[in-house]
Amino acid sequence: MSVRVERLxxxxxxxxxVSDASFAAPSGAITTLxxxxxxxxxxxxxxxxxxxxxxxxxxxxxxxxxxxxxxQKRGVGFVFQGHALFEHLSVRENxxxxxxxxxxxxxxxxxxxxxxxxxxxxxxxxxxQPAQLSGGQRQRVAFxxxxxxxxxxxLLDEPFGSLDARVRIELRAWxxxxxxxxxxxxxxxxHDQEEALELSQHVVVLHAGRxxxxxxxxxxxxxxxxxxxxxxxxxxxxxxxxxxxxxxSVGPHTLSAPAGVREGATVHAFxxxxxxQIAHARGVGPPLAGAVVEDxxxxxxxxxxxxxxxxxxxxxxxxxxxxxxxxxxxxxDRVQVELKGAKVFVEEGIGx
Amino acid sequence: xxxxxxSARHSLPPALxxxxxxxxxxxxxxxxxxxxxxxxxxAAVFTQALEKGSLAYLRAVLQPEVRAAMxxxxxxxxxxxxxNVAFGVAAAWAIARYEFPGKQLLNALIDLPFSVSPVxxxxxxxxxxxxxxxxxxxxxxxxxxxxxxxxxxVLATTFVTFPFVAKEVLPVLQAQNxxxxxxxxxxxxRGWQVFLRVTLPRIKWAVLYxxxxxxxxxxxxxxxxxxxxxxxRGRTNTLPLQVEILYNEYDFAGAFAVASMxxxxxxxxxxxxxLLALRAREVRP
Amino acid sequence: MKAADAAVxxxxxxxxxxxxxRLTFGFTVLYLSLVVLLPLGALVLRSTxxxxxxxxxxxxxxxxxxxxxxxxxASLLGALINLVFGSVLAWVLTRYRFPGKALADALxxxxxxxxxxxxxxxxxxxxxxxxxxxxxxxxxxxxxAFAPAGVVVxxxxxxxxxxxxxxxxxxxxxxxxxxxxxxxxxxxxxxVLARVIAPAMLPTLLTGFALSxxxxxxxxxxxxxxxxxxxxxxxxxxxLIFTRLEQYDVGGATAIAVVMLAGSFALLLGIHAxxxxxxxxxxRSQVVA
Numbered sequence: 038m039s040v041r042v043e044r045l046x047x048x049x050x051x052x053x054x055v056s057d058a059s060f061a062a063p064s065g066a067i068t069t070l071x072x073x074x075x076x077x078x079x080x081x082x083x084x085x086x087x088x089x090x091x092x093x094x095x096x097x098x099x100x101x102x103x104x105x106x107x108x109q110k111r112g113v114g115f116v117f118q119g120h121a122l123f124e125h126l127s128v129r130e131n132x133x134x135x136x137x138x139x140x141x142x143x144x145x146x147x148x149x150x151x152x153x154x155x156x157x158x159x160x161x162x163x164x165x166q167p168a169q170l171s172g173g174q175r176q177r178v179a180f181x182x183x184x185x186x187x188x189x190x191x192l193l194d195e196p197f198g199s200l201d202a203r204v205r206i207e208l209r210a211w212x213x214x215x216x217x218x219x220x221x222x223x224x225x226x227x228h229d230q231e232e233a234l235e236l237s238q239h240v241v242v243l244h245a246g247r248x249x250x251x252x253x254x255x256x257x258x259x260x261x262x263x264x265x266x267x268x269x270x271x272x273x274x275x276x277x278x279x280x281x282x283x284x285x286s287v288g289p290h291t292l293s294a295p296a297g298v299r300e301g302a303t304v305h306a307f308x309x310x311x312x313x314q315i316a317h318a319r320g321v322g323p324p325l326a327g328a329v330v331e332d333x334x335x336x337x338x339x340x341x342x343x344x345x346x347x348x349x350x351x352x353x354x355x356x357x358x359x360x361x362x363x364x365x366x367x368x369x370d371r372v373q374v375e376l377k378g379a380k381v382f383v384e385e386g387i388g389x
Numbered sequence: 390x391x392x393x394x395x396s397a398r399h400s401l402p403p404a405l406x407x408x409x410x411x412x413x414x415x416x417x418x419x420x421x422x423x424x425x426x427x428x429x430x431x432a433a434v435f436t437q438a439l440e441k442g443s444l445a446y447l448r449a450v451l452q453p454e455v456r457a458a459m460x461x462x463x464x465x466x467x468x469x470x471x472x473n474v475a476f477g478v479a480a481a482w483a484i485a486r487y488e489f490p491g492k493q494l495l496n497a498l499i500d501l502p503f504s505v506s507p508v509x510x511x512x513x514x515x516x517x518x519x520x521x522x523x524x525x526x527x528x529x530x531x532x533x534x535x536x537x538x539x540x541x542x543v544l545a546t547t548f549v550t551f552p553f554v555a556k557e558v559l560p561v562l563q564a565q566n567x568x569x570x571x572x573x574x575x576x577x578x579r580g581w582q583v584f585l586r587v588t589l590p591r592i593k594w595a596v597l598y599x600x601x602x603x604x605x606x607x608x609x610x611x612x613x614x615x616x617x618x619x620x621x622r623g624r625t626n627t628l629p630l631q632v633e634i635l636y637n638e639y640d641f642a643g644a645f646a647v648a649s650m651x652x653x654x655x656x657x658x659x660x661x662x663x664l665l666a667l668r669a670r671e672v673r674p
Numbered sequence: 675m676k677a678a679d680a681a682v683x684x685x686x687x688x689x690x691x692x693x694x695x696r697l698t699f700g701f702t703v704l705y706l707s708l709v710v711l712l713p714l715g716a717l718v719l720r721s722t723x724x725x726x727x728x729x730x731x732x733x734x735x736x737x738x739x740x741x742x743x744x745x746x747x748a749s750l751l752g753a754l755i756n757l758v759f760g761s762v763l764a765w766v767l768t769r770y771r772f773p774g775k776a777l778a779d780a781l782x783x784x785x786x787x788x789x790x791x792x793x794x795x796x797x798x799x800x801x802x803x804x805x806x807x808x809x810x811x812x813x814x815x816x817x818x819a820f821a822p823a824g825v826v827v828x829x830x831x832x833x834x835x836x837x838x839x840x841x842x843x844x845x846x847x848x849x850x851x852x853x854x855x856x857x858x859x860x861x862x863x864x865x866v867l868a869r870v871i872a873p874a875m876l877p878t879l880l881t882g883f884a885l886s887x888x889x890x891x892x893x894x895x896x897x898x899x900x901x902x903x904x905x906x907x908x909x910x911x912x913x914l915i916f917t918r919l920e921q922y923d924v925g926g927a928t929a930i931a932v933v934m935l936a937g938s939f940a941l942l943l944g945i946h947a948x949x950x951x952x953x954x955x956x957x958r959s960q961v962v963a
Contacts, residue, residue, distance in 0.1 A: 050488075088571055088691060108574045108691055115575035121568035125590040135576030138586070186576060407863055416772050419763035426831050427781050429806060430796035431788070437799055476705045483698040495702070497946065501710055504942045506892030508912035509931045512919060513713035516720045521924055523716055547709055570692055580693035602786075609789025612894035616916060629791040629895070636795050636899065645799075648792040655787035659780050662787075 038099045038189045038222045039064040040085060045094035047080055054080040056246040058094070062239060067216055067223040069233040072243035073269065078226045079118075079194055081243065085224060086192050087111045098190060114183030114221075118195040120175045122167040128154070128178050129163040135186035153181040156215070173204040180215070193225040197232070209236060230270050234258065242266050264382045267307040274308040274352050276379075285381045288348045289326045292381050303384040306376075310355035314375040315342070315364065328352065330370045342366070344374065434652045437645035449635075449646035457623045458631040458647075461539065465546040465614075465627060466607040472547055473603050474596060477554025482588070485562035486570075496559075502551040510548045511616025514541055537619030542627065545613040550606045554599030561595040562588075594669040598662065605658040609651060714935075721932040724925050732929035737905050738914060741930075744822060745911040749890035752829035756886045757879065760837030767838070768845040782838050785831050790895025797828055798900045820902030825910060828896040833886030840882035841875065848874060877951050884945045891938065 040062040047055040055077040062068035070078040083089045085096055087108035095104045103111055122131050130137075132153050136146045154160045157177040167175055176196055183191060196212075197205040209232060216223060227233055233240050234254040242249045242257060242265075250262040261267035268275065278287030285294040285304040292306060331351075332343040340361040344352045352374065366372070407415070439446055449455070483489075484496055502510065516522050518535035528535060535541045569591070573583045589596075611629040618625045620634065628651055635644035721729065732738065766772075767779050785793065801808040801818040811818055818824045848871065856866045894912040901908040909917075911934050918927035 086575055090691060109577045109579060113575060117568050117572060119568055121572040123569055123587060138576065138578040138582045412770055415762055416766050416770060419766040420778060422759040422763060423778055423781055426834055427784050430800050431784060433799045433806060434792060434796045476702065479698040480702040482694060483702050486692050487695050498706060504888055504938045506894065506912045506934060508894050508915050509935060512915060512927055512931050513717040516928065517713050517716040548713065551709055567692060605787045611789060611791040612912065616919065629789045632791045632795065644795060648795055651789045651792045655784060658787045659783050663780055
């Protein structure tokens with residue numbers, strides 16, 4: 038069962054939330070809507086669920102248009118950021134809610150609820166009230182409740198957004214296993230790129246209500262389609278330069294630039310922290326650029342090195358501890374750096 | 390427990406506490422004020438009522454006129470309270486859950502009956518339904534009587550108790566976001582199911598609180614009812630009006646006996662209110 | 675009808691898809707119109723049927739003027755008494771612990787719950803010449819019952835809960851760190867009260883005062899028993915309206931009522947304005963912090 042939206046637009050009191058957004062979420066996969074807060078990702082999810090009515094555009098579930106179908110009949114499961122459990126009902130009754138309002142026979146409800154509590158590993162918590170559960174447990178109940186009515190699509194609105202970092206990582210792995218079991222088409226909203234890259238098979242990057250790029254996590258990371266995607270997804274250094282002789286000249290480096298750009302145009306080169314090669318300065322001239330080590334800090338198994346290039350621009354790089362030990366670097370050392378890879382964007386016009 | 394909760398307050402550091410004498414003086418002044426204006430008058434109701442002994446008291450409250458007044462008072466509450474509950478919940482839902490032009494105005498208009506003198510409320514109904522009122526001739530032609538009859542009294546009661554439930558429910562609904570209702574929708578619940586299964590359980594204490602206040606006022610209203618009643622004994626007198634009649638006839642023991650019943654109602658109301666406030670605090674996160 | 679449908683659809687779009695807007699909004703407006711707006715509209719409409727001369731005569735006769743004066747000043751005085759003693763009571767109830775505190779707190783609400791006719795005869799019994807308190811006052815030459823002072827007593831009673839109940843939650847929410855900061859800076863208790871607590875409470879005090887005043891202006895039941903209802907001396911405006919009506923002077927009653935209604939609305943607007951200023955306040959102090 039696939040989810041597809043076409044040219045969706047939605048404004049709230051004149052403020053644009055979603056603008057001309059189109060994308061498709063493949064069947065049986067987890068698709069992430071990734072973007073900073075205010076990028077319209079939650080609105081987009083609510084439009085898919087039918088919790089909002091679009092100003093323009095259409096929503097397709099399984100190839101059928103359902104833009105006008107009320108939320109009750111869309112067959113979607115929705116997990117809210119703040120879990121939105123019914124505080125006055127027990128865990129069991131929360132999970133049973135969707136079946137009760139659809140007037141399922143009592144025995145069937147009981148069996149289904151048992152099954153789901155088993156699935157979310159809360160079999161012994163059925164009689165508790167939501168207030169008696171931990172944040173992670175509540176969110177699992179919210180999943181069970183959403184799954185109880187056998188939805189065709191699972192929509193998750195920052196489901197781990199209000200939890201501690203540690204619980205979040207646990208639940209992420211749990212969700213991964215849950216999805217392996219259910220194979221349910223899932224659309225997940227998050228602003229956490231790590232979550233997006235780790236959990237999903239497909240990522241849609243949103244910015245200011247628009248879809249910036251849609252693709253696999255690797256595509257998004259390795260081939261960002263825009264300056265925004267390059268800077269938002271993954272860590273990146275930005276170096277500035279100009280187009281000279283049809284190539285991007287950034288300090289002493291010359292990088293390939295898209296064809297047909299104006300001579301002298303400003304370029305932004307996005308350099309991943311691990312795409313920088315570093316060596317002690319031993320009188321080797323260009324094309325390597327000179328730099329000074331400003332700061333060193335070890336974080337777990339890797340080392341962060343802050344460099345200041347001779348051009349004045351700063352560069353943060355990251356390397357494994359093993360490689361770092363071989364270099365014997367100290368603060369204040371002069372080094373030479375080489376860019377192993379960079380993504381170049383030209384002001385007016387985008388390219389590789 | 391956060392720092393601003395009442396119990397944390399008592400352990401304020403010494404720098405923030407007033408000297409013992411100042412504290413004692415303030416407590417004395419506050420309590421004296423309360424005693425002079427509230428406690429003594431309320432106590433007086435009971436002493437005056439029982440002045441001529443419990444037998445006289447019983448005789449006074451069991452008079453047929455008093456019993457008729459009691460029935461009318463109950464009838465007023467039985468009509469006004471459910472109507473105002475339905476209105477209060479609907480108005481709170483509309484105002485808390487939707488955006489529409491004129492929302493502020495609607496909100497202000499709901500408070501209107503609180504700022505109108507009860508006598509003016511009664512007068513307004515007279516101008517509408519009285520013999521010289523706008524609908525007067527039509528009503529007379531159809532043999533219907535509103536003013537100086539039971540319908541007028543019920544209407545006046547409904548008017549003065551109009552805002553109570555809305556005022557209690559609205560802030561509670563406004564403090565909750567619509568998450569749980571939306572969750573119910575995604576699970577397939579229809580409008581009424583959402584209301585009965587999700588919204589109502591979350592506002593029931595506020596509704597009950599409003600009902601208690603609304604009921605107390607409905608049974609105790611005097612000014613507005615007085616204007617439209619016509620004081621027909623045994624027919625259009627509520628308990629508060631009966632108090633007035635007995636009092637004006639210098640039957641003080643009788644007047645205070647009936648008044649003591651209303652005072653008991655007020656005390657029960659306060660107790661129920663207190664209980665509910667405790668209960669609601671438990672329920673709210 | 676088409677246009678209305680489109681409007682509703684626009685609204686649904688703006689506010690999401692929760693059902694019930696038409697039903698609840700429609701019922702709210704209908705019920706409000708029937709129960710409240712229709713009668714008050716009748717009052718205003720009836721007053722426009724009076725000639726200007728009739729209107730002026732009704733609202734500016736000596737008896738009416740005396741009633742306005744009494745209602746205004748007695749309500750003002752009652753509200754002031756409540757402002758002073760209600761503040762003390764609210765302070766004591768939120769800050770101190772003493773035996774009987776729960777009872778005292780519950781008693782504050784009694785004027786809300788007690789039928790006004792009962793309050794009227796009870797206050798009269800207590801403050802009359804032979805009453806529990808009245809006998810000592812009369813011995814000292816102070817007449818309360820059947821005198822303007824009685825009106826003030828009754829209006830103080832009905833307005834009593836407003837100042838206390840408006841102040842209490844705000845006092846509880848007052849950040850102790852603010853007072854601690856002032857104490858650390860060397861301010862004594864009195865100075866903290868004057869410079870820190872009082873300014874923070876000012877909008878709330880005003881609201882409580884205004885609510886108490888507004889309630890007193892319209893009060894009828896508790897006053898008519900204790901005041902003696904002497905024209906020009908102890909006759910309040912609501913009573914005068916009632917009297918005119920009983921004398922079949924519907925026009926006169928309506929005219930006075932409309933003047934009073936206008937006054938109440940002005941007061942209501944004032945209270946809303948204070949409320950809005952008060953609500954903005956905490957946000958501002960947060961920014962400073």
